[in-house]
Amino acid sequence: MFDIGFFELLLVSIIGLVVLGPERLPVAVRTIRGWISDIKSFSNSVKTELTGELNIKELNDNLKKVEGLNLQNLSPEVTESLNTLKDAAESVYHPNKKENNN
Template sequence: MFDIGFWEIVLISVIGLIVLGPERLPVAIRTVLKWVRTVKGTANTMKNELSQELKIHELHENLRKAEQQGLKDISPELHESVESLKQAAESVTRPYAKKPASSDSESSTASNDVSPPADIKGDEQEKK
């Protein structure tokens, strides 16, 4: 991005040392580095968001093409895009929905069948 060589960095640091002095130079360097990190983080965030938006736009375009072709005679690429778009839509509409009902039914039957073992039942009857 910038074509800064070794001698340019040395010249900038000497000028900074003369202008700011040895007491304020480390603080100024830390402040500049903090700004640079903030700008880089913001740029990376924007880049990620733009790539996600482009991907969503591409999926919508593929869905429109598939709808125009009747969702029957579509290419495998369009079919994959349609399926991924459907899965994304389902995850957005029901983000907290539970997974398959088979695991729920197993846990509910296990919790309903809570009876003490036979030897504990016998101990309870002897106490009465």
Template sequence: MFDIGFWELVLISVVGLVVLGPERLPTAIRSVSRFISSAKSMANNVKDELSHELKVQELQENLRKAEKMGMEDLSPELKSSVEELKQAAQEVTRPYAKDKVQTTASDAKEPSPVVEDVVKPVETESPDKKVQ
């Protein structure tokens, strides 16, 4: 990438040793290596996100082509893209459908006894009565 050879690295390390000294050089090397590793990981994350977005865009384009063709006589590539999109849509809506079914089912049930105990007023002795 930078085309740095062995002798260039030796020269850089000697200059670093002279400038920073033997006490601060290991700390400087560690901080530079951390910076380089974080830059590499950030570049990999950006690359992964871009590839994901390109795949999504390609799937959307294939879906538009399929809609224009009237969903008939599609090529195998378009059929597989349409199926992937349908599966992705089902996976996204499934959790919400389950939550909706559970809430409607729980609404139809009667309140649990625990809730009724909390709602009932607590019977206490009146201050007029004296304990004997």
């Protein structure tokens, strides 16, 4: 991601040592490391949520295709699976709807 070589890292370290001093430099490094860790965990959680949303959208699109075909001669197992998938997709898109019915 960043193209930082050894000499650039050495230069930043020396400037940090001169500007912050030997007492505050370790604290600054720990703080920056914490910020980077927080940013990485946030980006991973956003990535996970987006992947889940895309999977749900794909599932919903596939269910709409099956409904559009209006398949009548399905086995009971397939029909039950489709109904379960419909309920799961509906509960994701409208989570309060099921709670209001109870």
